[in-house]
Amino acid sequence: MAKRFSEEDILEIKKKLKSACEMSWRTKGYKQTNIPSLTKEVGISTGSFYLIYKTKEELFVEVLQHVQSTMLTTWARYIEEADSALEGFKQGMNWLYHEYRSYPALYDFNSPEYDLFLAKLPKEKIRELEEASMSVFSKMIVHSKLRLKLSEEETINIISTILFLSLIERDTLKATEKTFTFLMNHALDDLFEEV
DSSP, X not given: OOOOOOHHXXXXXXXXXXXXXXXXXXXXXXTTOOHHHHHHHHTOOHHHHXXXXXXXXXXXXXXXXXXXXXXXXXHHHHHHHSSSHHHHHHHHHHHHHHHHHHOHHHHOTTSHHHHHHHHTSOHHHHHHHHHHHHHHHHHHHHHXXXXXXXXXXXXXXXXXXXXXXXXXXXXXXXXXXXXXXXXXXXXXXXXXXXX
């Protein structure tokens, strides 16, 4: 017979599972993050996991939502603490660059592992995750109160392209911090102006 959890127990277990899942996803990737190792770390049975989450992917979606929320909070803090909104925006992008470089398994949406994850989700959930991902940039533009020199769509495409270039690691092309900083500084000066 499965153990019954109180609502408080479930909230605490979910918090621990999301934390363990995020760390595992960051370091091992989606494929190597498995339910038995997560439940062992949290101290529940695999059967108990399935009383809380219907699927592994349901947990992963919640982790992605948490990661996106953390991105917004952290980037907003850089904007608020900097001498200028543009400088704070750049500092936030620099933080994201280091996040992407440090944990590509979590942030590389073009990897085979992400394809595997997305293949297990309904199309509307994929669309929802993609929209939430792009809205991070839109929300930071609004939060910064910087004036756009191009359309928001063009600006977001340029910003996301610069950030995703940081994940490139091929024999013919290696993204470096120097390249990222050069592209970011030149692009942002042409995309925004202080109000």
